[in-house]
Amino acid sequence: MPETIIESLDHEGRGVARHEGKTIFIEGALPQERVVFSSYRRKPNYELATASRILTSNALRAEPRCRHFGICGGCSMQHLGGPGQAAAKQRVLEDDFWHIGRMRPEVIYPAIHGPAWGYRTRARLSVRLVPKKGGVLVGFHEKRSSFIADMDSCEVLPPPVSALLPLLRKLIGALSISDRLPQIEVAVGDGVTVLVLRILQRLTPGDESLLRDFADAQGVQFWLQPGGAETAQPFHPLEAPPLSYVLPDFGLQLEFRPNEFTQVNHGINRMLLRRAMHLLQPEPGERIGDLFCGLGNFTLPIARSGAFAFGVEGSQALVCRAEENAALNELSGLTAFVVANLFDATPALLDAWGRLDKWLIDPPREGAIELVKAIGEHGPGRIVYVSCNPATLARDAAVLVHEKAYRLRGAGIANMFPQTSHVESIALFERE
Numbered sequence: 001m002p003e004t005i006i007e008s009l010d011h012e013g014r015g016v017a018r019h020e021g022k023t024i025f026i027e028g029a030l031p032q033e034r035v036v037f038s039s040y041r042r043k044p045n046y047e048l049a050t051a052s053r054i055l056t057s058n059a060l061r062a063e064p065r066c067r068h069f070g071i072c073g074g075c076s077m078q079h080l081g082g083p084g085q086a087a088a089k090q091r092v093l094e095d096d097f098w099h100i101g102r103m104r105p106e107v108i109y110p111a112i113h114g115p116a117w118g119y120r121t122r123a124r125l126s127v128r129l130v131p132k133k134g135g136v137l138v139g140f141h142e143k144r145s146s147f148i149a150d151m152d153s154c155e156v157l158p159p160p161v162s163a164l165l166p167l168l169r170k171l172i173g174a175l176s177i178s179d180r181l182p183q184i185e186v187a188v189g190d191g192v193t194v195l196v197l198r199i200l201q202r203l204t205p206g207d208e209s210l211l212r213d214f215a216d217a218q219g220v221q222f223w224l225q226p227g228g229a230e231t232a233q234p235f236h237p238l239e240a241p242p243l244s245y246v247l248p249d250f251g252l253q254l255e256f257r258p259n260e261f262t263q264v265n266h267g268i269n270r271m272l273l274r275r276a277m278h279l280l281q282p283e284p285g286e287r288i289g290d291l292f293c294g295l296g297n298f299t300l301p302i303a304r305s306g307a308f309a310f311g312v313e314g315s316q317a318l319v320c321r322a323e324e325n326a327a328l329n330e331l332s333g334l335t336a337f338v339v340a341n342l343f344d345a346t347p348a349l350l351d352a353w354g355r356l357d358k359w360l361i362d363p364p365r366e367g368a369i370e371l372v373k374a375i376g377e378h379g380p381g382r383i384v385y386v387s388c389n390p391a392t393l394a395r396d397a398a399v400l401v402h403e404k405a406y407r408l409r410g411a412g413i414a415n416m417f418p419q420t421s422h423v424e425s426i427a428l429f430e431r432e
Helices: 082-099 164-174 205-218 266-280 299-304 316-328 347-353 369-373 390-402
Strands: 003-005 015-019 022-027 034-042 046-056 122-130 135-139 183-188 193-198 221-225 233-236 244-247 252-255 287-291 308-313 335-339 358-361 382-387 406-414 424-431
Touching: 003 015, 015 034, 022 034, 082 390, 082 406, 122 164, 135 164, 164 205, 205 221, 205 233, 244 266, 252 299, 252 316, 266 299, 266 358, 266 382, 266 406, 266 424, 287 299, 299 308, 299 316, 299 335, 308 316, 316 335, 369 390, 382 390, 390 406, 390 424
Parallel strands: 022 046, 193 221, 287 308, 287 358, 308 335, 358 382
Antiparallel strands: 003 034, 015 022, 034 046, 122 135, 122 183, 183 193, 221 233, 244 252, 382 424, 406 424
C-alpha cells in the first residue's frame, strides 16, 4: 500500500495529502504524519482513503477513548487531542472567512472549551432488528453506511444514557413491535431524561407494561410518536417534571419539548451565551432583535439585561414556547415575539419591525443570506452572529462587510461538539 505525508486537515477532519498528482483525503490521519493509506473511492482528481498505519505520529495524536471508534460514524476526531481539535476548527473558520469572504477578523477570540465527553444531551438513535447480530441494535450509523453500529455504550452521551443502550436493546427486542420501532429520540433535561419512541404500529397491553416497568426502574420518561413530530406525547410516567435547562448567569430556566431544538451541549451553551452577551452589550432602553430566536435561548438573557428583546422565528410552535418561557421567567414585559420566514426576508419586513439597535443572529446551517441582504441604511449598529456552519457565516459576512459597510471586529469558535468536525462559531460585526 502507498504512503504519504499529511499536509493539513479538511473541514471533515480528514488528513489532506498530495500523492501522484492527486489530492488524497485520508480518514484517521493528522498533519505532519507519514501514513500508509488504503483508498476506498477513486476519482480522476482525488481519492478518499483511510489510514492503515501511522509511520510518524503528530504530537497531538490521542488514543481514541471509545471502543467503537472507526466503526461508528458519530465521532471522527477522537484521534486528535482537545487543543488540537479546537485549533483545527479555528483554522477552518479563518480559512472560510478568507477563501469565501475575502476578509480576516480583526481579533481572534479564544476558543470556548467545555467537557469533552458525556456532553450530548440530545441525540437521535436508530433502531433495527438484525437477527444475524443477535437481535435489536440501538445506536448510531456505521461510518459511510446505512447499517447501525453494534454498540453497547457511547462516550459522548451522558453516562446514565450510555448505560441504557444495552438495556434498550433487550427491552425493544421483547416488544411485539421490535421490527416497527425505527428510532429513539433522546432529550436530557436538568430534572428528567425523555426517550421518544417512534412507533409504526400500536403497542399491545404487554408492550405498555414492559415500557412502564423499564421507565420506573431506570428513572426515565417515555414518550410515544406514532406520526410526525407533532404527534409525540408523554406515555409514562405522566407526572414527570417538564424538560428544562437553567442559565445560572442570568437566573433563567427554559422549558422545552423533546422534539424542539436546543443546543446539544448545555455547558458550552452557557459559555457561548456569556460571550454573546459580552459582545452584544445589551443595555436598558435598547431594542434588540434576536433573529431565529427559537425558544428564547438568547432572547431571555437579552431581556434580563434590561433591554427590550424582539424575537423572530419561523415556527409558530417555537414562538409559543418562547412566549411561555418569557412568562415563566417574568420577562413578558421586556419581550415580544413574531412568526416570520427569515429565509425570505425583505427590506419591507425589516421596516415593519421598527428600529432595532442591535441584532443577534443564530440561523441554521443554511445561514441568513436574505436577511443580511435586506439590511438597509438604518440597519443595526452591531450584529452578533452565532453560526453552526462557517461556510455560510463567511458568505453572509462578505455581504455585511463588502456591501453593507460593517467591520468584522472578531470571531472565534465554540467547541460545541467535541470529538466531531462540527464547527460552532461566533462573530461580531459593527457598522462603520
